[in-house]
Amino acid sequence: MKASIYIATSVDGFIARTDGSLDWMPQFGASGEDYGYHSFMESVDALVMGRKTYDKILSFGVNWPYTKPVVVLSSRPIDIPDELNGKVVPMGGSMPEVVQGMIQRGYEHVYVDGAATIQTFLNFGLVDQIIVTVIPVLIGTGIPLFGPVSEDIRLELVSQASWPSGLTQNTYRVVSSDS
Numbered sequence: 001m002k003a004s005i006y007i008a009t010s011v012d013g014f015i016a017r018t019d020g021s022l023d024w025m026p027q028f029g030a031s032g033e034d035y036g037y038h039s040f041m042e043s044v045d046a047l048v049m050g051r052k053t054y055d056k057i058l059s060f061g062v063n064w065p066y067t068k069p070v071v072v073l074s075s076r077p078i079d080i081p082d083e084l085n086g087k088v089v090p091m092g093g094s095m096p097e098v099v100q101g102m103i104q105r106g107y108e109h110v111y112v113d114g115a116a117t118i119q120t121f122l123n124f125g126l127v128d129q130i131i132v133t134v135i136p137v138l139i140g141t142g143i144p145l146f147g148p149v150s151e152d153i154r155l156e157l158v159s160q161a162s163w164p165s166g167l168t169q170n171t172y173r174v175v176s177s178d179s
Ligand SMILES: NC(=O)c1ccc[n+]([C@@H]2O[C@H](COP(=O)([O-])OP(=O)(O)OC[C@H]3O[C@@H](n4cnc5c(N)ncnc54)[C@H](OP(=O)(O)O)[C@@H]3O)[C@@H](O)[C@H]2O)c1
Pocket: 006, 007, 008, 009, 014, 015, 016, 019, 020, 021, 022, 049, 050, 051, 052, 053, 054, 056, 073, 074, 075, 076, 091, 092, 093, 094, 095, 098, 113, 114, 115, 116, 117, 118, 120, 143
């Protein structure tokens, strides 16, 4: 199973303020540019996100933004609104159990979202591709995208893009984990 990250950060490496707010992010779609999001989404079979990212998306109170199945990781039962029955798949347990659960569902390429979840997948050597879009702002403190790694994770820069809006995007392939 292939796993990819597609995420936006501030220049100082945060994906959200400490309270989870995203007010510093531009409205995606406002410029008519989608920063490769739709073609990336087309390439995945499912998303896997942490419970905190799921709660944040539900808190927006707008239409569910995904057409692909969304696996939500949590150590406890989660609330699934009736309209999301069959679209949201709760999972927990050990990482090998989570991976096995996704393979059994036939997912060959998953989109991993949420910093804590991304860090867990990275430390289990499960990430193949990292696409980071950098927003030209410093927010000083918040939830960092990356954290401690059990060993160095070497990346190969596959492509770079930049837009008049000031956003830049690096796509990396994970080469190997080594000590
Ligand atoms: N900038 C962006 O593009 C972007 C993208 C995504 C998210 N965000 C923001 O990031 C914030 C959330 O990220 P986060 O790093 O705080 O949290 P997260 O990764 O979304 O969620 C962490 C939670 O996921 C569950 N979890 C993770 N791995 C698990 C495992 N192997 N087994 C069982 N449960 C597991 C746990 O839930 P329980 O505590 O329920 O056990 C854990 O507390 C939100 O504010 C969101 O808006 C920003």
